[in-house]
Amino acid sequence: MKAWFRNVFKKVQTPAYYFAHIPKTAGTSFIVLLDRYFPDSVIMPEQLWRQVGRISDVKAQDYQLIRGHFGGGGAIMLTDRPVKHFTMLRDPVELSYSTYEFIKREQNTVVHELVVGEQLSFEDFLNHPDTQNLVQNRMVRYLSFDFNDDPSAQEVFLSPQTVQSIQGLLKPSGQTLNNEERFNRAKNWLDKALWFGVLDRFDEAMQLLCYRMKWPPIGASQKLNKHHKRPVISELARQRVLQNNREDSRLYDYAQHQFAHQYRAMLTALGCNELSSSSDINAALDQHYQNAYAEQHKSLQAVEFDCGQILLGQNWHRREWLDQEQAYFRWSGPATVSSLDFWLEPYDYSIEITIINALSDSFLDDLTVQVNGHTVAWSSDDVGVVRTLRLICPKNSLRDNGLLRLSFECADVLPHAEAFASDDLRKVGFALKNIVIKR
Structure with a gap:
C-alpha cells in the first residue's frame, strides 16, 4: 500500500528534448530557431561527442535541451530525464552531395586530405572504398546508433576525434546489425519522435513543430551554413547514390508520407486546408498558441x-x-x-x-x-x-x-x-x- 501511495504522488519528471542533428540537414539553421524557446541556462552547449568530457558532469547539469551530432540513441547517455526526440531528414541524393562538399571544405573530417589530395570528383567519392561508406545510408545508421544495440554505426560520424572520443563508451551487445535491422530501428525512432521534418518542406515543418509545441509561428528564417550554388549532379552519380542508399531512400519515402499525413491533420485541426495560404495558416497557428498559453500560464504585473x-x-x-x-x-x-x-x-x-x-x-x-x-x-x-x-x-x-x-x-x-x-x-x-x- 505504501508503495502504491509513493507511485501515485511521485513527481512526474519533465522530459529533456533532444534534436538529433544529422549532418547537412539544415540543423544549424534549425537550432537557431529552436534555441529561442528555451532559456540559455537549460541548453547543453556541447554539440559534438569530443566536446562532452565526463558524462557524469554533463548529467549533473540536468539540461532540458540537447541538440547536436550524438546519434539517434546518444542523448540517453547525457541525461537522467526521459527524452523526447526529433530530427530533420533530407533527400539522400542531396544529402550525399552536401556531405561530399562539406568534407572538401572542412579539414577536420576523416577523409579530407584524401578527397582534396586526389581531387576526387563526386562520382569518385561515391565509389572510393575509403569514402563511399560516408554517403551510404547515413540517416538510417545515424538514427539506429546507440551504445549498446548498434555501436558499430558510430562510423557515421565524420570527425576522427568524435569516433575516438566515444570508443570507451561503446558496449557492443552482440552481432552487428544488418541494413534491414537498422532501417527498422530508424523507422521505429521516427514513429516515436515528438516531431520530425523533411528539408524540402522546411517552412511547413516549422509550422508543424509550432503546432505540436504550442509555440507562436516562427516567421521568416535565414538558412545558415548553406552554400548557394546548386549542384549539377550527373544521372550516373544519382543512380549510384540511390544504389548505395536503398534503406535511406525507403526511410525518406516513409518520412515524406508520414509528414504529409501529419501536416494535413494539423491543417484540419486548425480549420485550414491545403489551399490555405501560408499567412492564413500562420494566423491560425498564432491563435492556437495564444489559446494554449493563456490557459497554461499566469499573467504578470512586471x-x-x-x-x-x-x-x-x-x-x-x-x-x-x-x-x-x-x-x-x-x-x-x-x-x-x-x-x-x-x-x-x-x-x-x-x-x-x-x-x-x-x-x-x-x-x-x-x-x-x-x-x-x-x-x-x-x-x-x-x-x-x-x-x-x-x-x-x-x-x-x-x-x-x-x-x-x-x-x-x-x-x-x-x-x-x-x-x-x-x-x-x-x-x-x-x-x-x-x-x-x-x-
Whole structure:
C-alpha cells in the first residue's frame, strides 16, 4: 500500500528534448530557431561527442535541451530525464552531395586530405572504398546508433576525434546489425519522435513543430551554413547514390508520407486546408498558441526580459554574448518586422527597451514600435546607435487574453557583412539587449 501511495504522488519528471542533428540537414539553421524557446541556462552547449568530457558532469547539469551530432540513441547517455526526440531528414541524393562538399571544405573530417589530395570528383567519392561508406545510408545508421544495440554505426560520424572520443563508451551487445535491422530501428525512432521534418518542406515543418509545441509561428528564417550554388549532379552519380542508399531512400519515402499525413491533420485541426495560404495558416497557428498559453500560464504585473530567456516572437537571430556587458543580445532580422510577446494583467505599463547597436543613427530615428498592431510614440534621451527607448502602454492596449505584442518595424535590413565589414551574412537591423515592463 505504501508503495502504491509513493507511485501515485511521485513527481512526474519533465522530459529533456533532444534534436538529433544529422549532418547537412539544415540543423544549424534549425537550432537557431529552436534555441529561442528555451532559456540559455537549460541548453547543453556541447554539440559534438569530443566536446562532452565526463558524462557524469554533463548529467549533473540536468539540461532540458540537447541538440547536436550524438546519434539517434546518444542523448540517453547525457541525461537522467526521459527524452523526447526529433530530427530533420533530407533527400539522400542531396544529402550525399552536401556531405561530399562539406568534407572538401572542412579539414577536420576523416577523409579530407584524401578527397582534396586526389581531387576526387563526386562520382569518385561515391565509389572510393575509403569514402563511399560516408554517403551510404547515413540517416538510417545515424538514427539506429546507440551504445549498446548498434555501436558499430558510430562510423557515421565524420570527425576522427568524435569516433575516438566515444570508443570507451561503446558496449557492443552482440552481432552487428544488418541494413534491414537498422532501417527498422530508424523507422521505429521516427514513429516515436515528438516531431520530425523533411528539408524540402522546411517552412511547413516549422509550422508543424509550432503546432505540436504550442509555440507562436516562427516567421521568416535565414538558412545558415548553406552554400548557394546548386549542384549539377550527373544521372550516373544519382543512380549510384540511390544504389548505395536503398534503406535511406525507403526511410525518406516513409518520412515524406508520414509528414504529409501529419501536416494535413494539423491543417484540419486548425480549420485550414491545403489551399490555405501560408499567412492564413500562420494566423491560425498564432491563435492556437495564444489559446494554449493563456490557459497554461499566469499573467504578470512586471517583466524584466533579457535575451538569455525564452523568446516568444518572430524574426530574431541567435542569442549572442557581449563580454563587456556580461549579457546576451539578439539582432533583429532577417525580415524588417520583429516581434516579442509578453503576457500581462490589465494595467497601465511603462516600457523601456535597451538597444546596443543598429545599422545607423538614422535607422533608429525611423524605427516604428507597435503594441498589438497600433503604432505608439517612443522617446529617448540618447543619440547614436546605443539607446534606451521609452514608451507607455495603456491598459486598453492589451488584448483581452493578456497579450502584449511588441513589434518593431525597420525601414530596411542589411547583411551584417555589408554594414559592419564582417563575414556574417545574416540580414540584421538593430541589436536588442533587454526590455523592462512595469506598472
